[in-house]
Amino acid sequence: MKEDFLITIRGRIEQNGDSDSIELMTRGGFVRRNGSYFITYQETEATGYVGCTTTVKVEGSQRVSMLRFGPAASQLIIEKGRRHVCHYETGHGALDLGIAADEIEADLTPQGGSVDFSYTLDVDTAMMSRNFVNITVRPVI
DSSP, rough: OOOOOEEEEEEEETTTTEEEEEEEEEEEEEEEEEEEEEEEEOOOHHHHHHTTTTEEEEETTEEEEEEESTTTOEEEEEEBBBBEEEEOOOOSSSEEEEEEEEEEEEEEEEEEEEEEEEEEEEETTEEEEEEEEEEEHHHHH
16 A cells, blocks of 8 residues: 555544544555545554554545454444444454444545544444544645
8 A cells, every 4th residue: 555645533532521532643545436535544553453454435425434454353334314333343342333423524636635524323222422533634745
């Protein structure tokens, strides 16, 4: 994979009245294929998923899929108007999570851009958290 793009991921989790934020900046790949954009990067010790590769597939402003490959494989599908039950490997065990999109806004071109999305996570329909994600992609100069 050519790592010729700078990827910045900002996330915020709201849970039980508390809020926690994280920011990750890394190099990775970015390509448009069959009308969708694919953002790919290697996980690091900072994320706790060393040895994994994550791909974020953005299908316009309707659907975002977050796919992690490797020792802690996971798949999260965030789609407007649908609740998906997805398998999520934590590294300490697996969970089946319900995911429902609040918002998805994509402003991507082959040169980069950004995608913002928010979603709720639930276990057995009991809400766990509300999550907000912003991913920006720009060419490495």
